[in-house]
Each structure stands twice: as structure tokens, then as C-alpha cells.
Amino acid sequence: MSSALTVNDVWKMFEETNRLLQESQAEWKQQRQEMERVRQEDRAETERVIREERAKTEMAFRETERQMQETDRKIKQVSTQIGQLGGRWGEFVEGLIAPACIAMFTERGIQVDELYPRVKKVIGGKTLEIDLLVANTVAAVLVEVKSQLQVEDVRNHLTRLADFKSFFPRYANCQVYGAVAGIVVESQADQFAMKQGLFVIEQSGETVRLANDMEFKPKVW
Numbered sequence: 772m773s774s775a776l777t778v779n780d781v782w783k784m785f786e787e788t789n790r791l792l793q794e795s796q797a798e799w800k801q802q803r804q805e806m807e808r809v810r811q812e813d814r815a816e817t818e819r820v821i822r823e824e825r826a827k828t829e830m831a832f833r834e835t836e837r838q839m840q841e842t843d844r845k846i847k848q849v850s851t852q853i854g855q856l857g858g859r860w861g862e863f864v865e866g867l868i869a870p871a872c873i874a875m876f877t878e879r880g881i882q883v884d885e886l887y888p889r890v891k892k893v894i895g896g897k898t899l900e901i902d903l904l905v906a907n908t909v910a911a912v913l914v915e916v917k918s919q920l921q922v923e924d925v926r927n928h929l930t931r932l933a934d935f936k937s938f939f940p941r942y943a944n945c946q947v948y949g950a951v952a953g954i955v956v957e958s959q960a961d962q963f964a965m966k967q968g969l970f971v972i973e974q975s976g977e978t979v980r981l982a983n984d985m986e987f988k989p990k991v992w
Contacts, residue, residue, distance in 0.1 A: 803988070819989075868916055868952050868972055871979050872905045875972070876912050879981070881948060883907050892938045897940040899931060910947045911935075920953025924962045932992050949991040952979065 868885055876883050883905045890901040903914035915928040932949045936942055951964050952972035955974060959969045961982055968990020971982040983989075 784847060802804070836931045838980045867954075867974075868914065868979050869903055870974075872912070872914060872981050875979075875981050876905060876948075876970075879970075881946075883910055883913060885914060894938055899934055901931070901935075906942070906945070908945070909941050910948070911984050912950055912970070913951045914952055917953045919955040919957065920951055920964075921957045922963050923968065924953075925951055925960055925967065928939070929967055935992065943948075948989050949992070 774975070811932055869888060872886060873883055885906050887904040887906070888902070890904045892899050901913050902916040905912040905914060913928070913932055915924060915931070917924050928949060928951055932947065935947055948970065950972055951960075952959070952971035954974050956971070961973070964971050965983060965987065968988070970987075970989060971980050973982045
């Protein structure tokens with residue numbers, strides 16, 4: 772049979788319980804302090820990483836902005852240069868093609884001996900412009916000159932040919948032919964032009980030549 776508890780036994784039990792509680796509280800406090808320390812370290816590390824990434828992003832943004840500004844500057848510079856050279860480029864192309872025209876068409880049996888660059892006439896508010904007019908008293912060849920010849924250029928020239936005699940009645944009794952020329956000829960533009968009965972002038976080394984074969988029969992307007 773167990774001994775009866777004394778007041779001293781009960782007191783010791785309270786003391787032991789109090790000691791265990793204090794140890795538990797101390798341990799819990801230590802754990803809480805450690806958790807707070809880790810949380811603060813994590814927050815500091817997170818903030819550091821965020822600051823670094825933000826700095827990198829801002830640096831990359833500034834570099835991108837600088838590159839865009841530089842690109843815009845170059846585009847404006849090139850646009851200005853193209854604008855300045857636009858008219859002179861047309862003169863250069865015509866200057867390359869014009870000297871060969873009389874010889875090329877004469878070889879094809881079209882007896883021409885006069886050449887007029889940049890022919891323009893206005894009638895009733897309508898304008899007809901011809902880059903190169905190669906002619907004599909019985910024949911005329913209207914040459915449309917492009918740095919880059921496209922199918923739409925050919926269509927426009929066909930309209931020009933249809934209107935030519937109404938604008939220039941002194942050529943009413945002439946046989947009128949059409950030709951298109953390009954330093955660069957877009958795919959299918961040359962074939963389309965030939966099917967419409969036009970001569971096609973293309974670059975050949977430092978000069979130009981007719982792309983049409985010797986069997987080609989030009990359309991007469």
C-alpha cells in the first residue's frame with residue numbers, strides 16, 4: 772500500500788511542475804527568437820535579391836532605351852539620305868539606260884534617232900509623264916524607268932501608252948511601242964511585261980540590254 776502524500780511532497784510536485792513550465796517557456800522563447808532571426812535574415816536576403824534584380828532590370832531598360840534611340844537616329848539619318856538621293860537616283864538610272872536606247876531599238880528594226888528625257892504634258896488637269904521618249908517621225912518608244920520594276924509599274928505604263936497619242940497628237944501617225952526598265956526587276960514583272968507586248972530593259976554588267984529574245988513581236992499602239 773502506497774504512502775500518503777505529505778504537504779512537502781505536494782510542494783515538491785508544484786516546484787517540479789513550475790520548473791518544467793519555465794524550461795518549456797524558455798525553450799519556446801528561444802525557438803521564437805530563432806524563428807524571428809531567420810525571418811529577418813530571409814527578409815533581408817529577399818530585399819537584397821529584389822534590389823539587385825531591380826537594379827539589373829533598370830540597367831537593361833536604360834540600355835534598351837539607349838539602343839532604341841540610336842536605332843531611331845540611324846533610321847532618321849538613312850531616311851534623310853534616301854530623300855536626298857531619291858531624285859538623283861532616278862537621274863542615275865535614266866542616265867544609264869538612255870545612252871543605249873537608240874542602238875537597242877534600232878537593232879530591233881525600230882528606226883529611232885531622237886531621245887527626250889522626262890517628257891511631261893498637262894491637258895485638262897490630267898498629266899502624262901514619260902521617263903524616256905525615243906522617237907523619230909514614224910516611230911516612238913515610251914520607256915518607263917524604275918530602280919525596282921514591279922508588276923504594278925507595268926500596268927501603269929500600259930495606261931500611259933493608251934493615252935499617249937491623245938496627249939501628243941503629233942505622234943498620231945507613228946507606230947508607238949512600250950518599254951520598261953529596271954535595275955532590279957521583281958519576279959514575274961518582266962514576263963508580264965513581255966506578254967503585254969513591251970520591251971524589257973535589264974542591267975547587264977555596266978550597261979543594259981533588251982531581255983526579249985530576237986523572236987519577240989512588240990505590240991504597236
